[in-house]
Amino acid sequence: MSEAANETLLRVRNLTVRFPMPRTRLVGPRPWIKAVDAVDLEIDTGCTLGLVGESGCGKSTLARAILALVVPQAGTIEWRGQPLRHDDAVGLRRMRRELQVVFQDPVGSLDPRMSIGESVAEALEALEGPQDAVATRARVNSMLAEVGLDPTIHARYPHELSGGQCQRAAIARALVGRPKLLVCDEAVSALDVSVQAQIVNLLADLRRRHGLALLFISHNLAVVRHLCDEVAVLYRGRVVERGTSAAIFAGPRHPYTRALLAAVPDPDPAAHARAAVPELRAAAAAEAVAVVGCAYQPRCPLADGLCREQVPRLEDVGDGHLAACHQARIRPAAS
Amino acid sequence: MAPDALFEVRDLGVRFTTPRGRVSAVREVTLEVRRGECLAVVGESGSGKSQLFLGCLGLLAAGGVVEGSARFDGQELLGPDDGPRRAALGTRLAMVFQDPMNALTPHLTIGRQLAEVVLERGLLDAAAARARSLEVLQSVGMPESEERLRQYPHELSGGQRQRAAIAMALMTRPDLLVADEPTTALDVTVQAQVIDVLRKARDRGLAVVLITHDMGVVAGIADRVAVMYAGRIVETAPAGELFAAPAHPYTAALLASVPRLDTPLAGRLVGIEGQPPAPGAEPDGCAFAPRCPSVLEPCHRSRPPLESHGSRSVACHALRRPAGAGP
Numbered sequence: 001m002s003e004a005a006n007e008t009l010l011r012v013r014n015l016t017v018r019f020p021m022p023r024t025r026l027v028g029p030r031p032w033i034k035a036v037d038a039v040d041l042e043i044d045t046g047c048t049l050g051l052v053g054e055s056g057c058g059k060s061t062l063a064r065a066i067l068a069l070v071v072p073q074a075g076t077i078e079w080r081g082q083p084l085r086h087d088d089a090v091g092l093r094r095m096r097r098e099l100q101v102v103f104q105d106p107v108g109s110l111d112p113r114m115s116i117g118e119s120v121a122e123a124l125e126a127l128e129g130p131q132d133a134v135a136t137r138a139r140v141n142s143m144l145a146e147v148g149l150d151p152t153i154h155a156r157y158p159h160e161l162s163g164g165q166c167q168r169a170a171i172a173r174a175l176v177g178r179p180k181l182l183v184c185d186e187a188v189s190a191l192d193v194s195v196q197a198q199i200v201n202l203l204a205d206l207r208r209r210h211g212l213a214l215l216f217i218s219h220n221l222a223v224v225r226h227l228c229d230e231v232a233v234l235y236r237g238r239v240v241e242r243g244t245s246a247a248i249f250a251g252p253r254h255p256y257t258r259a260l261l262a263a264v265p266d267p268d269p270a271a272h273a274r275a276a277v278p279e280l281r282a283a284a285a286a287e288a289v290a291v292v293g294c295a296y297q298p299r300c301p302l303a304d305g306l307c308r309e310q311v312p313r314l315e316d317v318g319d320g321h322l323a324a325c326h327q328a329r330i331r332p333a334a335s
Numbered sequence: 336m337a338p339d340a341l342f343e344v345r346d347l348g349v350r351f352t353t354p355r356g357r358v359s360a361v362r363e364v365t366l367e368v369r370r371g372e373c374l375a376v377v378g379e380s381g382s383g384k385s386q387l388f389l390g391c392l393g394l395l396a397a398g399g400v401v402e403g404s405a406r407f408d409g410q411e412l413l414g415p416d417d418g419p420r421r422a423a424l425g426t427r428l429a430m431v432f433q434d435p436m437n438a439l440t441p442h443l444t445i446g447r448q449l450a451e452v453v454l455e456r457g458l459l460d461a462a463a464a465r466a467r468s469l470e471v472l473q474s475v476g477m478p479e480s481e482e483r484l485r486q487y488p489h490e491l492s493g494g495q496r497q498r499a500a501i502a503m504a505l506m507t508r509p510d511l512l513v514a515d516e517p518t519t520a521l522d523v524t525v526q527a528q529v530i531d532v533l534r535k536a537r538d539r540g541l542a543v544v545l546i547t548h549d550m551g552v553v554a555g556i557a558d559r560v561a562v563m564y565a566g567r568i569v570e571t572a573p574a575g576e577l578f579a580a581p582a583h584p585y586t587a588a589l590l591a592s593v594p595r596l597d598t599p600l601a602g603r604l605v606g607i608e609g610q611p612p613a614p615g616a617e618p619d620g621c622a623f624a625p626r627c628p629s630v631l632e633p634c635h636r637s638r639p640p641l642e643s644h645g646s647r648s649v650a651c652h653a654l655r656r657p658a659g660a661g662p
Contacts, residue, residue, distance in 0.1 A: 054522040055493075162610055163380075192379035192548060197592040197606030204603065219522065222594035226604060249596065263527040265551030266597045267590060269574050272555045 007080065009181050009213055010043045010066065010099075015075035017058075017065050017237075035061040037237035038075070040314075043181060046211040050228030050245065052221055052260070058237035059217045063183050066215070067101055068092055097127045100174035104186035106166035110158040116169045117154035120144065120176050127177035139176065147172045147202060164195035168202065175206065181213040182206075188223060200227055221264050225249050233257045236295040239314055243321035253323040256296050294326070302327040341542050342368040342391075342428075342511055347403035349383065349390040358615035360386040362566045364403075365641070368511060373533070373543040375553040375574070377589070378563035381614060384546050387563070388513050392430065393420050408510065426456060429504035433516040435496035438503065439488040445472075445499050446484030452506040471502045475532045494525030501532055505541075512536065515546045530555050550593050554578055562586045565612050565622035572647035582649045585623045621652065629653050 017036040024031060035058045043049050051059050064070045066077060068086055077084040079095045086092070103109045110119050120140045125131055131139075141151050147168040158166055167187065174182055184203070188196045200223055206212050218224050224231060224245070231248045233241040233256065241254040252258045266272065294312050297303040306326045314324040323329075349361035361383040368374045378384045390401035391412060405412045407428055410419040432438060440448055449468035453459040459467060465484075472480040475498040488496055497517060504512055514533060518526040534556050537543050547553060553560055557574040562583065570583040581587040591605040609626040612618060621627070624634040633652050641650040 054524060164610070193550070194379065194589065194592045194607035197594070197604035198608075200594070201603050201606060220594070221523070222596050225596060226594045226600065259524060261596065263523040264596055265523075265527070265530070265549070265555045267550035267554050267578065267593050267595060268597065269554045269557075269578055271597060 006044045006046070008042050008044050009080055010041075010215075011076075011078040012039060012041045012066065013076045013078075015039045015062070015065055015072050015077065017061050017070055017072045034237050036065060036072070039234075039237070039239055041232055041239065041242070043213050043215060045180065046207065046213055047230065048207060048214040048216055048228040050224035050231040051215060051217045051234060052219065052224055052231060053234035054219065054260075057234045059234055060185055061237075062234070063101070063185050063215065063217055067099065067183060068095070097177050098180045099183070100177070100179040100181075101183040101185065102167070102170050102174050102187040104190050106163055106170050106190065107158055109170045110166060110173070112158050115155050115157055116144070116149075116161070116172075117141075119169065120173045123173045124176045140172075143172045143176045144169075146206070147175070148198070162195075163191055164198060167191060167195075167199055171199075171202065171206075175212070178210070179212070181215065183215045183217070185217045186219070187216075189218065189220065196223070203227060221249075221261060233260070238295060238324065239322075240296065240325070241321075241323045242314065243319075247319065247321045251321075253317050253321065253328040254296075254325045255300050255302050255327065259299075294324075296325075300327075339369045340367040341370045341408055342544075343404075343406045344387075344391060345404040345406075347387065347390060347401065347405060349386045349395065350400045350402075351396075352398045352400070356615065359617065360399075360566055360614070361390060364563075364566075364568055366561055366568060366571065368542050368544055370510070370542055371537065371540045372558040373537045373545060373556050375545045375547060375557035375560045376563060377547060377550065377553055377560060379548060379589075379611065381611060382563040383566040384563045385515050388430075388515065388544060388546060392424060392428070392513070393417075394430075425452075426458075426507045427509050428511045429507065429509040429513070431497075431500050431504050431512065431514040431517050433519050435493070435500040435520075436488065438500040439496060441488055444485055444487055445491070449484070449499075449503055449506055452503055456507065458507060467506060468502075471505050472499070474505070474535070475499075475502045476528060476535075477502070492525075494521055494528060497521060497525075497529050498532060501529070501536075505536065509541065511542045511544065513544045513546070516548070517545070518552055519547070519549070526552070550578075550590060562589070567622065567650065568641055568648075569623065569651070570647065570649045571641075572649075576647060582644065582647060582654060583623075583651050584627045584629050584653065588626075588628070621650075 015036055016034060016038055018032045018034050021031040021033050039062060053059050061070060065072045068084060071086050084095060117140055120143060121136050124136060124139060141154065144151060144153055149165065149168050188199050191199060203214060204227060207214060216224060216228055228245050231243065231245050232239050233254065235256050241248065241257045248257065252261055291298060293308040293310055297307045300307065312324045312326045314322045315329060317323045317328050344364055344366050347361060347364045348359060351358045351360060364387055376384045389395050391405035395401060401413060407423050412420040446468055450464040453464045453467060468484060469480055472483060477483050477495060477498050491499060518529050521529060530552060533543055545556060559571060560574050560577045561568050561571040564585050570586045577586065581590055588607045592607060594604055607626055612622050620635040620637055621639055624630050627634065631652050639650045639652045639655060641648050
């Protein structure tokens, strides 16, 4: 491969995805919910971006928009400098060779009536057209070996395998066409911790070996910290904080990120005895209605008048660390 | 047995008859829950941690058979007379499950469902039941409790539903609450609140059995921990001791594979190589031996019994060797 080491693979600008809500009144405009609201992000070759947030924050919708599985209402997505158009079948096909996805449910993402070998071979042929049978088998087997599966798995069916083995097979299927970016949507969330650790290590190895970039969507902050160089925190469809993994985990600037981190239970009883229970105001169902000002303001312990009036912009709070918070701009970083 | 044991399980086994033959989910489990303590039962999926308690409470799926003994406050629940089990279940012994939506009836208000628990059993009259509902809902930290009583389950968020389900379980002032993965479906922020609710209930004297795979949750609330692997208990210990120095190699490996926020990044995560035995497989030796980093020669031949080592019990050959008898 001859391209520059850190080419920008994916550039997303002002991406907005809205969904219609059920009508609450007979007349008047239909209510819409902004699942993804004016999101900007980019991923370079070999980079790992973690996307974190609570359920319903728009993580998966953002991923689906990037994969061209939902049509955004506004904004642009560029893949290696080329704008992505949903009506451009040829362009999408080219992009899909380089952009692959692994979902949460490993068993559900494999065809139960195809052997693992057939599943992986099918992906290869879908991306690269009909292949020579012997060459296909060799590539499938080397891919299975690369994700740590025994060649005997080739002839076995998803129901015969464990969840971890199925997830490895799903990864093999996604990687067999040598993509440049792998989107992992909660790809380790359904797995037991011992298996989760194996898959996280596998992703880290694949990245090191092939310069594979990852968009790693997870609600598990500790896993994101282990795997990702950069982190974007999503709240109500907006990126509220973004920065290097080191900066965000060491010194989160947005109160939402701090609350998320504080809520992660440490596997250490002594730490629990020391730490007070975070006083996080839960998002009530009633809050689903539009909030004036910062979307986090009803739950935020720091909210003041300004927060209730103006939506904060995502701004640099030092060293390229971005936060969308009026208070983060005013207050210095916590030591 | 400790004198203050509230719930005692002895030699409990759970078997299922499946088209592929009989499968043992739980084997020879003995444990106790003391009054006012939180016992966490941890293990990976398929380890039998849920089936153990479903078996004790007579709630197994079709084809499930339980054997052994489960005594609640001295009364045998699994005897030929079903009376004690029926009397205790849902009254002095309550359960909360992972999905709160399944515990709540969609077309009844929260207030009606809470009151029903005590009205159906004839424990309180309507006015007292209403007062108890409000009191219990407040005790689980439900915001705007009074208004919630008039709402339906779909109007509540996931965390609020789980709190309503816990409130329902607490209506009869039970002595023991068995909570099976109560926070698994919840966001971390909401999980922290639900754990806090359980911790406060425990502090008021309720004994809690927390079935979970999340070691972080365990550390936040458990007094004692029982670790299960392939249907058996491999280690029980006070929570502090278990986290400080896990004795069984499986416990150690399980703790090491949890990615953490509070430790320096060490590069790779430590997984456990290999896989647990297939359901129904009954190896001659220790079930963990094929994956164990400190496996010894006898591990493949004979199964180590659960033996007491001071305040903890461990089933491991490596710990049975007398001191000074080799590395």
